[in-house]
Amino acid sequence: xxxxxxxxxxxxxxxxxxxxxxxxxxxxxxxxxxxxxxxDIIVKNLYISIDPYxxxxxxxxxxxxxxxxxxxxxxPGQTIDGAVIGKVVVSGNAKFQKDDLVLGVFTWAEYSLVxxxxxxxxxxxxxFPLSYHLGVLGFNGLSAYAGFFELCKPxxxxxxxxxxxxxxxxxxxxxxxxxxxCYVVGCAGSNKKVELLKQKLGFDEAFNYNxxxxxxxxxxxxxxxxxxxxxxxxxxEMLEAAIANMRLFxxxxxxxxxxxxxxxxxxxxxxxxxxxYKRINIRGFLAADFLNVFEDFSAKTSDYLRTGKLKVIExxxxxxxxxxxxxxxxxxxxxxxxxxxxxxxx
Amino acid sequence: xxxxxxxxxxxxxxxxxxxxxxxxxxxxxxxxxxxxxxxDIIVKNLYISIDPYxxxxxxxxxxxxxxxxxxxxxxPGQTIDGAVIGKVVVSGNAKFQKDDLVLGVFTWAEYSLVxxxxxxxxxxxxxFPLSYHLGVLGFNGLSAYAGFFELCKPxxxxxxxxxxxxxxxxxxxxxxxxxxxCYVVGCAGSNKKVELLKQKLGFDEAFNYNxxxxxxxxxxxxxxxxxxxxxxxxxxEMLEAAIANMRLFxxxxxxxxxxxxxxxxxxxxxxxxxxxYKRINIRGFLAADFLNVFEDFSAKTSDYLRTGKLKVIExxxxxxxxxxxxxxxxxxxxxxxxxxxxxxxx
Numbered sequence: 157x158x159x160x161x162x163x164x165x166x167x168x169x170x171x172x173x174x175x176x177x178x179x180x181x182x183x184x185x186x187x188x189x190x191x192x193x194x195x196d197i198i199v200k201n202l203y204i205s206i207d208p209y210x211x212x213x214x215x216x217x218x219x220x221x222x223x224x225x226x227x228x229x230x231x232p233g234q235t236i237d238g239a240v241i242g243k244v245v246v247s248g249n250a251k252f253q254k255d256d257l258v259l260g261v262f263t264w265a266e267y268s269l270v271x272x273x274x275x276x277x278x279x280x281x282x283x284f285p286l287s288y289h290l291g292v293l294g295f296n297g298l299s300a301y302a303g304f305f306e307l308c309k310p311x312x313x314x315x316x317x318x319x320x321x322x323x324x325x326x327x328x329x330x331x332x333x334x335x336x337x338c339y340v341v342g343c344a345g346s347n348k349k350v351e352l353l354k355q356k357l358g359f360d361e362a363f364n365y366n367x368x369x370x371x372x373x374x375x376x377x378x379x380x381x382x383x384x385x386x387x388x389x390x391x392x393e394m395l396e397a398a399i400a401n402m403r404l405f406x407x408x409x410x411x412x413x414x415x416x417x418x419x420x421x422x423x424x425x426x427x428x429x430x431x432x433y434k435r436i437n438i439r440g441f442l443a444a445d446f447l448n449v450f451e452d453f454s455a456k457t458s459d460y461l462r463t464g465k466l467k468v469i470e471x472x473x474x475x476x477x478x479x480x481x482x483x484x485x486x487x488x489x490x491x492x493x494x495x496x497x498x499x500x501x502x
Numbered sequence: 503x504x505x506x507x508x509x510x511x512x513x514x515x516x517x518x519x520x521x522x523x524x525x526x527x528x529x530x531x532x533x534x535x536x537x538x539x540x541x542d543i544i545v546k547n548l549y550i551s552i553d554p555y556x557x558x559x560x561x562x563x564x565x566x567x568x569x570x571x572x573x574x575x576x577x578p579g580q581t582i583d584g585a586v587i588g589k590v591v592v593s594g595n596a597k598f599q600k601d602d603l604v605l606g607v608f609t610w611a612e613y614s615l616v617x618x619x620x621x622x623x624x625x626x627x628x629x630f631p632l633s634y635h636l637g638v639l640g641f642n643g644l645s646a647y648a649g650f651f652e653l654c655k656p657x658x659x660x661x662x663x664x665x666x667x668x669x670x671x672x673x674x675x676x677x678x679x680x681x682x683x684c685y686v687v688g689c690a691g692s693n694k695k696v697e698l699l700k701q702k703l704g705f706d707e708a709f710n711y712n713x714x715x716x717x718x719x720x721x722x723x724x725x726x727x728x729x730x731x732x733x734x735x736x737x738x739e740m741l742e743a744a745i746a747n748m749r750l751f752x753x754x755x756x757x758x759x760x761x762x763x764x765x766x767x768x769x770x771x772x773x774x775x776x777x778x779y780k781r782i783n784i785r786g787f788l789a790a791d792f793l794n795v796f797e798d799f800s801a802k803t804s805d806y807l808r809t810g811k812l813k814v815i816e817x818x819x820x821x822x823x824x825x826x827x828x829x830x831x832x833x834x835x836x837x838x839x840x841x842x843x844x845x846x847x848x
Contacts, residue, residue, distance in 0.1 A: 212775070391774040413774040425769040428737040428759040429558070431786035438785075440778035 161186040162476045163265030168232050169216035173418040173487055178214075179480040186267045190248035197249050197275070199242035199258060199268045202502055205290040206482045206495040207324070210238060211417045235263040239295065241279065241286055242268065243502070252278070257502075259289050264479055266499055284461060286502060291324055291494035292468050293457060295443045300328035301453040302446035303409040304387060307439050312337035314384035315403070317375065319365075319394050322349040322469070324494040325411055327357055329387045331466050334358050338385075341378045343394070345489040352492065357467055371397035382406070391415045391424050399426040399436060408438040418487055469493025507532040508822045509611030514578050515562035519764040519833055524560075525826040532613045536594035543595050543621070545588035545604060545614045548848055551636040552828045552841040553670070556584060557763045581609040585641065587625065587632055588614065589848070598624070603848075605635050610825055612845055630807060632848060637670055637840035638814050639803060641789045646674035647799040648792035649755040650733060653785050658683035660730035661749070663721065665711075665740050668695040668815070670840040671757055673703055675733045677812050680704050684731075687724045689740070691835040698838065703813055717743035728752070737761045737770050745772040745782060754784040764833055815839025 161184050170178050190196040213230045230236050240262035244252050249272055252258065260275040262268035279289055291297065303325075304310060316333040320326045321342025330353065333340045341361040342353045353362035361378050368374040375383065375397050382403035388395055392415030398408065416423060430436065446453075460466035471491040473482050475498075482495055507530050516524050536542040559576045576582050586608035590598050595618055598604065606621040608614035625635055637643065649671075650656060662679040666672045667688025676699065679686045687707040688699045699708035707724050714720040721729065721743050728749035734741055738761030744754065762769060776782065792799075806812035817837040819828050821844075828841055 212779075388774075395774070410774055410778050413778060416773065416775045423771040424774060425771045427762065428734075428741065428756055428770060428786070429762045431784070432756050432759060432788070433558075433786070435786050435788060435791060437783070438777070439783045440774070440776075440781050442778070442781060445781060 157188045158185045159188055159267065160184075161265055161267045163235055163263055164476060164479050165233050165235065166214055166230060170211060170214040171216060171419070174211055174214070174484050176480040176484050179483075181477060181480075186269065188246055188267075190246055193248075195249040195272065197244055197252055197270050197272070198246040199240075199260075199262055199270055200245045201240050201242040201262060201266060201268055201499045202257075203241040203287045203290055204264055204479070204497040204499065205239040205294070206479065206486060206491075206497060207238065207296075208412060208414060208417060208486050210236070210483065211487070235265065237261050237263050237274075239290055240264075240268065241289060257286065259294070264476065266476060284458070287470060287472065287494075287496050287498070288461075288468065290496055291470060292328060292461070292466070293454060296324040296494060297328055297457055298446060298450060298453050299325045299411055299441075299443040300332060300387075301457065302443060302449055303411050303441055304329050304332050304385070306446055306449060307409040307441055308385045308387070308407040310336060310338060310385050310407075314338050315379055315382065316340045316385045316387070317379065317383045317398055318342045318387045318389075319398075320344065320389040320412070320414065321353050321359065321362060322492050323389060324491075326387065326389055327353075327469055327493060328466070330359050331357055331460075333385075334360075335460065335465060343374075349489075349492060352469070357469075365394065372400050375401040385409075387411060389414060392422060393424070395424040396426050399430055402430070402434055402436055404434050406434060406436045408436065410438060410440040414487070470496055472496045472498050474498050503534045504531045505534055505613065506530075507611055507613045509581055509609060510822060510825050511579050511581065512560050512576060516557060516560040517562060517765070520557055520560070520830050522826040522830050525829075527823060527826075532615065534592055534613075536592055539594075541595040541618060543590055543598050543616050543618070544592040545586075545606075545608055545616055546591045547586050547588040547608060547612060547614055547845050548603075549587040549633045549636055550610055550825070550843040550845065551585035551640070551642075552825065552832060552837075552843060553584065553642075554758060554760060554763060554832050556582070556829065557833070581611065583607050583609050583620075585636055586610075586614065587635055603632065605640070610822065612822060630804070633816060633818065633840075633842050633844070634807075634814065636842055637816060638674060638807070638812070639800060642670040642840060643674055643803055644792060644796060644799050645671045645757055645787075645789040646678060646733075647803065648789060648795055649757050649787055650675050650678050650731070652792055652795060653755040653787055654731045654733070654753040656682060656684060656731050656753075660684050661725055661728065662686045662731045662733070663725065663729045663744055664688045664733045664735075665744075666690065666735040666758070666760065667699050667705065667708060668838050669735060670837075672733065672735055673699075673815055673839060674812070676705050677703055677806075679731075680706075681806065681811060689720075695835075695838060698815070703815075711740065718746050721747040731755075733757060735760060738768060739770070741770040742772050745776055748776070748780055748782055750780050752780060752782045754782065756784060756786045760833070816842055818842045818844050820844050 244256040257279040316338045322344045343365045350362040353359040386398040386408045389412040391413035590602040603625040662684045668690040696708040699705040732744040732754045735758040737759035
């Protein structure tokens with residue numbers, strides 16, 4: 157039995173801000189059966205995680221020698237892979253059964269033909285919505301947890317600044333920081349987001365960076381005594397302003413660099429003199445380096461979710477067709493919280 | 503009894519590259535006696551340490567709110583203090599006797615009137631030349647030792663790059679790295695220095711940055727497989743080039759930022775994207791934060807000196823009159839190794 161399978165490709169490499177027209181929706185077919193003796197698995201995709209880092213894989217530079225993406229390049233016309241949750245519909249592999257729910261690196265498509273190595277884990281629990289395993293209980297959550305706790309070693313009462321604070325990672329960093337007892341300020345790109353940060357997520361303060369002429373002064377206003385920890389998702393001028401407002405022994409975890417992804421903003425030129433005299437530590441990181449704390453992260457975060465101490469903000473669209481606008485929207489700041497595509501009922 | 507006391511002041515705040523004309527030599531008098539009941543100490547200065555960081559204390563900005571110097575500002579007309587080794591000539595303090603050799607924060611002068619709090623330590627041993635306690639066995643040595651070992655956590659066979667490699671700190675970092683078994687490349691500003699690094703100090707390679715058009719390519723040539731540790735004394739384009747050539751989990755210890763001290767060079771805009779994907783760690787530091795390892799540092803370094811494993815390069819001028827050209831020369835790269843002023847026979 158064969159079914160139609162809609163999937164997405166890029167038409168060409170993307171060098172600046174992505175546009176919906178960079179993508180093409182294709183329709184193929186996939187057999188819902190595997191050859192005897194094959195260990196293939198066919199997964200029906202339920203939830204697709206939409207993340208900014210994909211843009212770096214779609215650039216021409218990422219396919220050439222000077223690659224600075226940590227994942228394989230995505231080439232025009234080829235399927236695109238990323239974090240997906242799906243349900244096994246056919247399995248030629250004894251370790252997976254029909255109807256198993258699995259999280260893995262699958263294609264941006266309705267169905268994926270996968271190997272055992274593509275599957276990160278089987279999802280056993282139904283305690284939380286499945287989609288949480290792509291965000292708050294997945295790599296976004298781990299990024300927030302490891303970047304904040306492991307890299308920044310924050311203390312109660314320290315002053316914490318988070319950029320893209322309504323994003324999939326930033327909102328969790330701010331909430332973890334509040335749970336630790338820090339003073340937390342977030343910035344975001346709209347007044348609606350600012351309100352959400354203050355009203356729903358419990359940030360002490362938040363501001364709309366689009367309404368600030370001078371980011372250094374803005375941070376001085378919110379941090380008259382300086383910043384201890386800056387969780388950076390943007391780079392550029394915001395990073396410079398944060399360094400200028402940092403206290404002695406301040407720590408910067410660099411999780412993302414939206415300003416450099418699309419070439420839209422200029423690169424940060426933080427004062428190295430301040431970095432020396434204030435003994436600032438700047439560290440880039442990837443969640444994948446912190447799998448050793450996954451169990452800790454997962455247990456604590458699940459507990460915070462159970463007790464309602466951690467709020468979840470998701471932004472879910474439906475259907476493969478919605479991927480291009482969802483992806484492009486990440487760079488316009490359209491999404492509020494974790495951007496996810498729902499493809500089918502569980 | 504009173505004696506003449508030559509000392510140095512700045513005529514005005516210094517905002518860019520220092521010139522000899524910024525300084526004024528003054529002659530005062532000092533009584534070689536202390537009032538009964540006073541705990542003053544009179545020190546005859548023997549060796550003065552000349553360090554680039556003083557420029558930051560001499561800036562106007564360092565006297566205003568936006569200070570980014572870690573030490574007190576130096577104002578026009580006032581005496582200038584810094585690391586000095588001297589001999590006690592008169593003591594009203596029971597803890598110090600005439601002829602004691604002391605290291606402390608004294609004035610750029612022939613004699614200093616000091617309090618107990620200005621004295622960092624009494625120098626007991628005569629095993630090494632006294633001047634070593636301002637360089638290889640002093641804060642420069644500690645900067646090299648702590649910045650390299652404590653911050654960068656280097657491993658044998660790792661690839662190490664050092665800028666201003668003929669400077670007071672850089673030359674020691676390179677030698678420590680060689681003693682650990684690393685591959686070490688230094689850069690300096692003249693061919694004479696390059697030869698010294700390779701011939702006398704045992705660097706694997708060295709290059710003259712003035713002869714390189716493209717620093718990124720230069721580093722690629724010396725580090726085809728990338729840099730693990732960069733000990734940065736300059737900032738600017740060299741830092742960008744080092745980041746671009748760094749390997750995964752590379753570490754940058756930022757000890758100084760000559761390019762920013764005088765406003766001569768442009769600030770570094772390292773690629774934050776590379777910092778994330780390569781998980782680079784950049785840390786500013788001051789030797790003073792690592793007094794906890796001073797004993798370790800001192801014991802190991804003394805042993806290396808005794809056994810001839812560590813070479814010492816000093817650049818010594820004579821007399822208070824020579825301070826302006828010695829200081830200005832630091833920013834022209836005149837000095838080879840630790841710059842010291844010798845004021846009197848021991």
